Amino acid sequence: MSLDGPAILETRAARKEFGGLIACSDIDFAVPEKSIVSLIGPNGAGKTTFFNMLTGAYKPTAGEILFDGHEVGGLPPHTITRLGVGRTFQNIRLFQTMTAVENVLVGMHTRLRGGIIRSILHTPGIKREERQAHENARELLRYCQLPERVYDEYAMNLSYGDQRRLEVARALGTEPKLLLLDEPTAGMNPQESAEFTSFVSRLRDERGLTILLIEHDMKVVMGVSERITVLDHGEKIAEGTPIEIQQNDRVIEAYLGSGAAGTAGHGAARA
Amino acid sequence: MMDRLHIPKRLQRFVLPAIIIPLVVLYPEYYTQLGTSQLIPTLSTAVVMTVFVTMAVGLNMVVGYAGLLDLGYVAFYAAGSYVAGWFASDQFATHHFVFGAVGVQGNAIGIHVSIWILLAVAALFAAMLGVMIGLPTLRLRGDYLALVTLGFGEIIPQVVRNGDALFGQNITNGVAGITPIDPMGFKYAHGVLPFLPDNFLLTPNLDVWYYRVGLLLVAVTVFCSIRLRDSRLGRAWVALREDEIAAAAMGVPLMRVKTLAYASGAFFGGAAGCFYGTYQGGAIPDNFKLYISTLVLAMVILGGMGNVWGVCLGAAVLSYLNQQGLGAIGNQINSSFGTNIEITKYEAGLFGLIIVLMMLFRPQGLIPSARRKAEFDVIREEAETAGVAA
Numbered sequence: 001m002s003l004d005g006p007a008i009l010e011t012r013a014a015r016k017e018f019g020g021l022i023a024c025s026d027i028d029f030a031v032p033e034k035s036i037v038s039l040i041g042p043n044g045a046g047k048t049t050f051f052n053m054l055t056g057a058y059k060p061t062a063g064e065i066l067f068d069g070h071e072v073g074g075l076p077p078h079t080i081t082r083l084g085v086g087r088t089f090q091n092i093r094l095f096q097t098m099t100a101v102e103n104v105l106v107g108m109h110t111r112l113r114g115g116i117i118r119s120i121l122h123t124p125g126i127k128r129e130e131r132q133a134h135e136n137a138r139e140l141l142r143y144c145q146l147p148e149r150v151y152d153e154y155a156m157n158l159s160y161g162d163q164r165r166l167e168v169a170r171a172l173g174t175e176p177k178l179l180l181l182d183e184p185t186a187g188m189n190p191q192e193s194a195e196f197t198s199f200v201s202r203l204r205d206e207r208g209l210t211i212l213l214i215e216h217d218m219k220v221v222m223g224v225s226e227r228i229t230v231l232d233h234g235e236k237i238a239e240g241t242p243i244e245i246q247q248n249d250r251v252i253e254a255y256l257g258s259g260a261a262g263t264a265g266h267g268a269a270r271a
Numbered sequence: 272m273m274d275r276l277h278i279p280k281r282l283q284r285f286v287l288p289a290i291i292i293p294l295v296v297l298y299p300e301y302y303t304q305l306g307t308s309q310l311i312p313t314l315s316t317a318v319v320m321t322v323f324v325t326m327a328v329g330l331n332m333v334v335g336y337a338g339l340l341d342l343g344y345v346a347f348y349a350a351g352s353y354v355a356g357w358f359a360s361d362q363f364a365t366h367h368f369v370f371g372a373v374g375v376q377g378n379a380i381g382i383h384v385s386i387w388i389l390l391a392v393a394a395l396f397a398a399m400l401g402v403m404i405g406l407p408t409l410r411l412r413g414d415y416l417a418l419v420t421l422g423f424g425e426i427i428p429q430v431v432r433n434g435d436a437l438f439g440q441n442i443t444n445g446v447a448g449i450t451p452i453d454p455m456g457f458k459y460a461h462g463v464l465p466f467l468p469d470n471f472l473l474t475p476n477l478d479v480w481y482y483r484v485g486l487l488l489v490a491v492t493v494f495c496s497i498r499l500r501d502s503r504l505g506r507a508w509v510a511l512r513e514d515e516i517a518a519a520a521m522g523v524p525l526m527r528v529k530t531l532a533y534a535s536g537a538f539f540g541g542a543a544g545c546f547y548g549t550y551q552g553g554a555i556p557d558n559f560k561l562y563i564s565t566l567v568l569a570m571v572i573l574g575g576m577g578n579v580w581g582v583c584l585g586a587a588v589l590s591y592l593n594q595q596g597l598g599a600i601g602n603q604i605n606s607s608f609g610t611n612i613e614i615t616k617y618e619a620g621l622f623g624l625i626i627v628l629m630m631l632f633r634p635q636g637l638i639p640s641a642r643r644k645a646e647f648d649v650i651r652e653e654a655e656t657a658g659v660a661a
Contacts, residue, residue: 081522093517097642110522119502
């Protein structure tokens with residue numbers, strides 16, 4: 001457990017409004033270095049909006065987002081990626097007509113140097129860089145347990161599970177310090193989910209990554225997270241270890257409705 | 272179906288080029304033996320074909336690789352021609368500057384710079400123009416981008432047409448255009464290698480030499496295009512065509528990469544324009560109509576977006592028809608059937624028909640890229656399943 005380490009990611013009163021709708025309301029949130037943290041909440045709770053603020057897809061209306069000592073709120077996505085935030089998407093967004101290797105190579109974009117003139121001239125430096133990049137890409141695909149025969153297949157021809165794994169490999173290609181996984185086990189069967197859970201732990205242990213998950217599968221969440229943050233209606237309603245969250249009234253209420261919490265004998269009514 | 276026709280890899284890589292390249296390069300040597308039919312491309316048609324192939328391969332970087340629909344490509348072609356006009360003619364008569372130019376006296380009026388240098392200058396100028404047009408417009412997507420580039424493609428010829436009194440300066444000489452533009456030649460190399468003519472205009476058949484230079488231009492363009500396609504930048508282009516949001520999240524700086532695509536395409540458009548200007552001996556606004564933009568785009572689509580060889584073929588076919596083929600076919604029809612149809616008047620309609628037929632029967636183009644083919648296969652499968660379901 002490494003929950004006491006310094007925070008690699010911290011938000012202070014991060015807020016996002018769309019017109020009159022408050023999607024994220026002043027969220028204070030911290031992810032300690034080399035931890036595995038989950039973000040949960042019912043549909044429409046603002047999880048993905050929050051993710052999109054972290055990765056630069058949305059500019060926060062107010063508040064601060066600090067990553068690795070940099071204020072990143074409102075920076076363009078590619079800058080945040082270069083600083084070390086990698087992500088996957090809830091609905092798989094691979095480059096369909098690029099091979100698995102090419103997908104990972106695109107992920108490496110900010111880590112490679114090849115410019116327009118040197119690429120045309122094919123200088124020895126470029127050749128070396130490209131060869132090394134291809135090797136690294138294959139290495140990452142292997143690490144993410146993609147079968148060797150699909151390395152040069154178009155992403156569109158990969159099985160669903162392989163596509164999910166390829167998304168992770170592509171994100172690893174950006175050499176992240178913090179990896180954001182948006183519902184990575186959606187559509188997986190229980191066995192695949194279990195395998196994925198142990199893979200997430202390995203990513204942290206072997207590669208020293210910090211991992212932030214959005215997840216609906218409670219088995220995955222409870223199994224892998226060291227800390228869980230719960231959002232509901234754009235607000236943070238609870239934070240704690242998996243055990244604490246399981247027993248938290250407001251969380252039960254948010255998921256099952258206020259009646260459920262009432263019958264559980266606590267009656268923490270909330271307007 | 273034609274795409275069932277499977278050509279083995281080895282044949283594609285070595286045998287086909289080994290046949291096609293000599294046939295193309297040696298065309299001036301044997302074309303007179305092909306008979307006297309009007310359908311045989313003349314050398315001047317062949318020169319114009321090289322200009323259009325260069326432009327189509329350049330536009331393919333923008334449209335085929337990066338997926339940015341550009342309807343104003345003619346602007347860069349015009350820019351290239353006018354660079355030749357400004358720096359290789361009497362246009363700026365108050366200046367006296369001669370640098371490596373062919374066929375002019377040392378004390379001639381106007382600015383006269385060697386066309387070889389101007390090819391590079393024109394390309395860089397067009398690329399710069401591409402960056403300037405690109406920065407404000409490339410934030411738009413899809414149809415919106417197409418509309419704005421269409422606007423620029425219209426604005427630039429208008430500026431050129433009315434540019435005979437810009438701020439009191441005669442920049443473009445208005446509708447009359449700038450003419451004559453200096454010819455090409457090997458002014459210095461001629462001394463060392465006498466078989467290289469010092470002035471193309473003074474050779475028995477100037478088209479032969481212009482054809483050779485045109486082929487060189489095509490070769491350089493194709494080479495750069497392929498190298499870029501297989502580079503880090505080329506991958507970023509495909510990625511952003513596929514999914515802008517995912518590409519940005521993977522660290523691809525969208526604006527920078529799009530602008531580079533636009534500028535690369537413009538670069539070769541400018542070079543082609545400069546070459547055409549010197550070959551025609553003038554930069555004339557009527558040569559830079561919207562029609563050229565759509566024609567070059569049609570070449571890219573017909574040949575197969577994203578595939579350099581397909582685009583070369585598409586450009587060769589359409590520019591041949593445009594330049595000579597349609598008229599020749601019309602004459603053949605008229606003399607065989609005793610009719611009196613001016614088929615060239617129907618040219619735009621016929622090209623439209625070709626594109627419609629292509630979209631119906633072979634939307635991926637004559638020689639599609641592997642990526643496009645994969646895309647279209649999925650679309651067709653989906654259409655077929657939908658058809659079965661209905």
